[in-house]
Amino acid sequence: MKTVRFSVYRFDPSSDKKERYATYEVPYKTGMTVLDGLLYIKERLDHTLAIRYSCRMGICGSCGMTVNGLPRLACYTQVKEVGWSLKVEPLRNHPHVRDLVTNFDEFFKKHKSVKPWLVRTDSREQESPTSQYLQSDAELEKYIQFSYCISCGLCYSACPVVSSLPEFPGPQALALLYRYLADSRDQSRSERLKIVDEAVGIWRCHFAGSCSQVCPKGVDPALAIQLLRREMMRG
Numbered sequence: 150m151k152t153v154r155f156s157v158y159r160f161d162p163s164s165d166k167k168e169r170y171a172t173y174e175v176p177y178k179t180g181m182t183v184l185d186g187l188l189y190i191k192e193r194l195d196h197t198l199a200i201r202y203s204c205r206m207g208i209c210g211s212c213g214m215t216v217n218g219l220p221r222l223a224c225y226t227q228v229k230e231v232g233w234s235l236k237v238e239p240l241r242n243h244p245h246v247r248d249l250v251t252n253f254d255e256f257f258k259k260h261k262s263v264k265p266w267l268v269r270t271d272s273r274e275q276e277s278p279t280s281q282y283l284q285s286d287a288e289l290e291k292y293i294q295f296s297y298c299i300s301c302g303l304c305y306s307a308c309p310v311v312s313s314l315p316e317f318p319g320p321q322a323l324a325l326l327y328r329y330l331a332d333s334r335d336q337s338r339s340e341r342l343k344i345v346d347e348a349v350g351i352w353r354c355h356f357a358g359s360c361s362q363v364c365p366k367g368v369d370p371a372l373a374i375q376l377l378r379r380e381m382m383r384g
């Protein structure tokens with residue numbers, strides 16, 4: 150039977166053991182994902198392995214990890230896409246908690262800082278709606294691709310600016326800010342622009358583009374940042 154070699158990063162802050170890589174041989178099955186392999190390890194070879202996942206179908210965004218050097222969703226990555234020998238590590242740019250689990254507190258703090266919701270001034274209508282907020286297809290087109298973000302943190306993990314400047318908001322928060330700025334129903338344009346027109350705001354992006362390359366949902370945060378800069382210049 151064909152087997153897949155998993156070399157998995159192990160680290161437990163409550164133990165004296167230093168960080169290390171443990172190797173496991175996992176029988177291959179057609180259609181096997183990286184998450185399937187890790188669950189096989191956890192269920193049959195080493196139940197102490199810590200991983201985070203939920204939906205197993207690329208929706209919840211909780212199974213992000215570094216596979217053979219690239220940030221990926223474990224449940225969305227077929228083993229045969231990446232090879233028969235896998236090095237699996239936690240996401241970069243997120244503090245490590247244990248084994249493959251990382252802490253997303255800072256990531257979600259930045260996410261929340263861009264006000265990822267529609268801001269309206271018609272509070273009475275908000276409380277007691279009398280009609281719908283209509284949008285044309287062209288208006289929808291302006292932001293729809295950026296609304297596909299599942300907040301998995303892969304783009305944040307791939308961003309070289311976050312690596313060197315941890316205060317940088319990161320591609321996910323900036324793309325999300327653009328998503329609401331470009332939405333014709335939103336009424337907080339100037340406040341939104343102020344949030345990122347800072348010394349460590351959108352101007353610090355080097356346009357490496359790695360965020361867009363790793364997004365499992367085809368979102369293009371690098372484009373959103375460029376569009377945001379254009380909006381900033383327009384004022």
Ligand code: FES
Binds near residue numbers: 202204206211225
């Ligand atoms: S488990 Fe939900 S995206 Fe992978």
